Amino acid sequence: MSSLHELLHRQRPGRWQEFRARPCVFLAKMLYGWYEPIPATPLTKPIAVVCISDTHNTQTDVYDGDILIHAGDLTQSGSFQELQDSIAWLRRLPHPTKIVIAGNHDLLLDSARDDVSRRAASERAQIDWGDIIYLENEEVTIYCPNGRQLRVYGSPYSCRHGNWAFQYPRNQDVWVGSVPDGIDVLITHGPPLAHLDLLKWLSLFATDLMENSAKATCIRPYT
Numbered sequence: 001m002s003s004l005h006e007l008l009h010r011q012r013p014g015r016w017q018e019f020r021a022r023p024c025v026f027l028a029k030m031l032y033g034w035y036e037p038i039p040a041t042p043l044t045k046p047i048a049v050v051c052i053s054d055t056h057n058t059q060t061d062v063y064d065g066d067i068l069i070h071a072g073d074l075t076q077s078g079s080f081q082e083l084q085d086s087i088a089w090l091r092r093l094p095h096p097t098k099i100v101i102a103g104n105h106d107l108l109l110d111s112a113r114d115d116v117s118r119r120a121a122s123e124r125a126q127i128d129w130g131d132i133i134y135l136e137n138e139e140v141t142i143y144c145p146n147g148r149q150l151r152v153y154g155s156p157y158s159c160r161h162g163n164w165a166f167q168y169p170r171n172q173d174v175w176v177g178s179v180p181d182g183i184d185v186l187i188t189h190g191p192p193l194a195h196l197d198l199l200k201w202l203s204l205f206a207t208d209l210m211e212n213s214a215k216a217t218c219i220r221p222y223t
Contacts, residue, residue, distance in 0.1 A: 072103025
């Protein structure tokens with residue numbers, strides 16, 4: 001059985017297993033769940049943000065919205081053709097604003113993996129992103145139709161798991177000072193601790209991510 005199959009068909013741990021693994025996080029989630037959030041009165045028309053990730057060459061149905069975010073792993077093997085096909089699919093979607101970051105499977109986008117032939121750099125330069133905004137450890141300001149502005153920061157990094165793209169050693173903290181203050185939406189491919197991190201052993205080293213971006217809304221699907 002492949003590691004990808006195991007990943008996609010993993011079972012959620014039971015409550016007892018969650019408590020034993022991370023008792024403080026488990027209790028915090030339970031306490032937060034007891035209280036109904038107080039909805040804020042909207043000052044302007046809401047913005048519909050749709051987030052997807054890990055499509056791995058599939059072209060699935062996507063909800064309508066104002067902003068579409070793809071949080072990485074557009075492809076399975078990261079080839080030029082896979083990337084261009086996935087980008088062409090995203091460009092056909094009706095969302096007015098589209099933002100993409102890379103994932104660990106999107107090998108061609110990681111310049112650190114280039115060899116001396118410079119073939120990858122040449123192919124990367126030929127990618128036609130069209131109206132898609134590609135973020136790689138950088139931010140962009142989105143001007144919404146309702147007059148609001150959103151500062152969005154995107155990073156493809158995830159801690160090392162195999163020989164993939166945009167990975168960092170598990171004993172290295174790449175997040176300190178990396179996320180600018182005042183960001184409204186933070187997009188990452190690797191998870192911050194206790195935020196949708198079903199693979200806890202992959203996220204234990206991303207604890208400082210949320211500490212360094214406490215004011216941001218974090219958007220992070222990961223597979």
